[in-house]
Amino acid sequence: MSVAKKEYKRITVKSLVEMKSRGEKISMLTAYDYTMAKIVDGAGVDVILVGDSASNVMAGHETTLPITLDQMIYHASSVVRAIDRALVVVDLPFGTYQSDPKEALRSAIRIMKESGGHAVKLEGGKEIKDSIKRILNAGIPVMGHLGLTPQSIYKFGTYTVRAKEEQEAERLREDAKMLEKAGCFAIVLEKIPAALAKEVAESVSIPVIGIGAGDGVDGQVLVVHDMIGMTHEFNPRFLRRYMNLYEDMTNAIGQYVEDVKSQDFPNEKEQY
Template identity: 65%
Template structure:
């Protein structure tokens, strides 16, 4: 089966910029462990996000807030071990980038040194610009995350679409322009009107990666447990499921249980 990854060179932040310039869409999925990362890297994914969504998918928490720096480092190291080509981006977890540039840099350096990842993703705009600038000035690539920011869910009180009113939309545009100015190599826009995301993508030179932001941006990201159909409890409008692994894995488990109970596994050829 052919893929869109005929170029086997390692993906870099500069190559993402080149992809935007020539109109080539950027693909991104989350991963949290070695095995899953190896599979999607070999399939040709451009970027792998070690998301703090591990809090939901791997632990079962209701929000991303409980993820610690140590937990993110563990997951990121596991992912990096399975990747040869994709750009690996790691979320800075809640509380590690919140208005103290020195402490933010210390956390960022820990992630980069202890995981071998390529870049970090940080939620927030103008309010944390000094933190982001400090990290970038230290030589660490940063992907910004604006729009719906899951780490701020307690402030929002809802997961509804953001930036629908003029004031919030203008702030989002201003924040995107600011993040570009201080050196972010890309921006994730989550759950905002498609027309606004398209407009932002035209206003900035860095790649815009959307999730629930329509098709007029430079790339897309999804949580792998959602798009693979492992998680069936989450069905937002923007999600397209490309497989039904929940059913496949359930049936495989049931078949295994039956074979063991019926003494059909292991058989003679499966025994020493």
């Protein structure tokens, strides 16, 4: 069913709540650099997530844990300089908010001041409630993240679907309500059963954005490098590839190498 879209010159946290109330789905993608962010924003994506997944995608780490606050600020500031319309949400990296609400606030302030981002995202529920409240009390918008939380990978042991058992599902429901009550403007639900995600989305007034959480939520998020096929070894069930850029780029670069070796490049028109 199509829903009438409202044209926004600039997406804000308020815009997302309005979109949920109208039944308009929210589009969200990652970006970590100026060039990619320019393309993503120009294509009309509503929210750009400067994710700590940069640790995997840009730096080649196995997990998101190694990326630092300084590195997140670098990526976020590059993205912010590129955008005209999208809301830019920046992940607080592992170790910058879990231990101390004061440290969480300092980390969030640094991101807002030094990158120009519009909001921060934190992983977790009741265990980080005090950190969330401290950040919100300073006037910084917060997006929550429940379900599979990659910063806790060593606790889970695997990137499997979360909240399949009722006890964990009930805890997730409670955490979602807590995030809403605390004042978060949206929640990401990652890799949980579609029926549970739909239930959570219907139970809260704030937007719920899914990744591997079915079609009953208020929006979707993917890692842009996965979606356009720059990566080719990561193939989760929830991923739809819209291009095979890995193959296209490999072929193009291979052709360049061949043209240089054969002295076909540069030709007369490509010289001064």
